[in-house]
Amino acid sequence: MFIDTFIKVVTKQFNEVLPFVVYAKPKSTSFSGLLQEDDLIHTVSNFKEMGFVFAPFDNKNKTILIPFNKAEEIQTDIQNFTAPPHSSELETINNKSSHIKLVSNGIKTISTSEIDKIVLSRIETVHLSSLNLRALLQQLFSSDSSAFRYCWYHPKIGLWLGATPETLCKVEGKRFETMSLAGTQLYPGHLDVYWDTKEQEEQQIVTDFILTQLKPLVKHLQASKTETIQAGNVVHLRTKIRGVLSQNEDLKSVLECLHPTPAVCGLPKDKAKQFILDQENYNRTYYTGFLGVLNKEVIKRPKTSRRNIELRAFETHIKSTQLFVNLRCMELQDRKALIYVGGGITKDSIPDKEWEETLNKTNIMKNVLK
Numbered sequence: 001m002f003i004d005t006f007i008k009v010v011t012k013q014f015n016e017v018l019p020f021v022v023y024a025k026p027k028s029t030s031f032s033g034l035l036q037e038d039d040l041i042h043t044v045s046n047f048k049e050m051g052f053v054f055a056p057f058d059n060k061n062k063t064i065l066i067p068f069n070k071a072e073e074i075q076t077d078i079q080n081f082t083a084p085p086h087s088s089e090l091e092t093i094n095n096k097s098s099h100i101k102l103v104s105n106g107i108k109t110i111s112t113s114e115i116d117k118i119v120l121s122r123i124e125t126v127h128l129s130s131l132n133l134r135a136l137l138q139q140l141f142s143s144d145s146s147a148f149r150y151c152w153y154h155p156k157i158g159l160w161l162g163a164t165p166e167t168l169c170k171v172e173g174k175r176f177e178t179m180s181l182a183g184t185q186l187y188p189g190h191l192d193v194y195w196d197t198k199e200q201e202e203q204q205i206v207t208d209f210i211l212t213q214l215k216p217l218v219k220h221l222q223a224s225k226t227e228t229i230q231a232g233n234v235v236h237l238r239t240k241i242r243g244v245l246s247q248n249e250d251l252k253s254v255l256e257c258l259h260p261t262p263a264v265c266g267l268p269k270d271k272a273k274q275f276i277l278d279q280e281n282y283n284r285t286y287y288t289g290f291l292g293v294l295n296k297e298v299i300k301r302p303k304t305s306r307r308n309i310e311l312r313a314f315e316t317h318i319k320s321t322q323l324f325v326n327l328r329c330m331e332l333q334d335r336k337a338l339i340y341v342g343g344g345i346t347k348d349s350i351p352d353k354e355w356e357e358t359l360n361k362t363n364i365m366k367n368v369l370k
Contacts, residue, residue: 006031006076007134014133014153021052021066023150024141025322029078031141034071039155042067047252050295053323054152054160057284058277059259064157068296078141090369091127096355098122102279103354106345109275117205118266118275120354121342123282124362126369128335136161136332139368144232148324150291160286162329163364165231166263168290169254172298173318174245176218176254180206181263182344183237184357191228193235198348203237205346206262209269210241213257218243232328232364251295251321263344264288264325285331287340292323330365339365
C-alpha cells in the first residue's frame, strides 16, 4: 500500500469513529496497522489471545485488545515518508511547584521507609488550535526511528500517540528478551557521556530486580554490559537481558512479574506503586502501561536451503510477541494534548534536577505537535 493511501485509510477509520492502531517497530522499514471492524471493547483474559494489546499502568484494570480476527491489517513502506514543515508555537501549562513538592515528598518517604526508588510523574497540558491526524502521523513517524512509534485509538477510550525507547519483552517461541532502562540526560551529540552515582545505582536497581523476578521463570538468563543509548533528544542507560522461557511458563506469568517495572514504578514494587496511586493526584491510565503485538503467527525459515530439498520443509511456525512500555506518550482530548512524563526518584535525587529531566522528556512529544 502506498503511503498516501495508508494515511487516507487510517484517517477514514478515525472519521468513522472506529478503533485502530498504526505503529512502526524500532529501526523498521515499514508501518503496520490494524483497523478494527466494530467499536466494541475487546479485552485480554490470559494473554493467549492474538492481536494488538494496550495495557494500563494499574494491572488490576483490563488490558484492551484489537484482535487480528476482528480487524483488517494494513502495511506500507517507510521510505520517502517525511514530516511537513512546522513552526507553530504551543501554549503549554505545567505546574512546577506541585511536581517539586511531590518529588520532595518522595525523597522524604524513601529516606524514612523501606522504599529504594519511586518513579513519579506529571501531566503537561498543551493547547492545540486544531487536531489534524494526518499531520500528527507524519510528524510522529518521522521522529526517532530507534523508538517504537504508535498511534492508538478507540472511541470509547481515547486517542494516544507515543515514541517509546523501552522494550518490556520480546518472545519468539520460547526465546525471551527484555531490557532494563534508567537514567536520563540531554543528548550531547555523542554517546561518550558521564553518568553520576545516582543514575548508575538507579540502573542497577532496575537490572537486579528484573533478573531476580525472571530467575524462576526463565532459563539461561544473560545480562549484557550496560550501554548508553540515544532516545530522541535524551540518552539513557540500558542493559539487555535474554533467556529461554521454562517449559511450563507462559507469557502471562512473565508479564505479572515484570509489570510495572522499577523503571516506571519503583522498588519494592508494591510499596512504590501504592505511593504513586496515593500521591500523584491523577490517574495514569495507560501511561507506563504496555502495548504491542501479541502472539502473531510468524514463519521462521533457515538462512540457507539444502540442495534438492524444498525450503518449506524446514519452515517453523511460531508465535511472536513484542511489547513496549508506554513512555514518551500523550493523550489527545478535543483541542488539547496531555503529555505524560516522569522520572525515577532515589534518596540522592534533587527536586529541581528531576523537574528539568521531565522538561527534556516532554520535548519529544511537543515536536510531534508543532
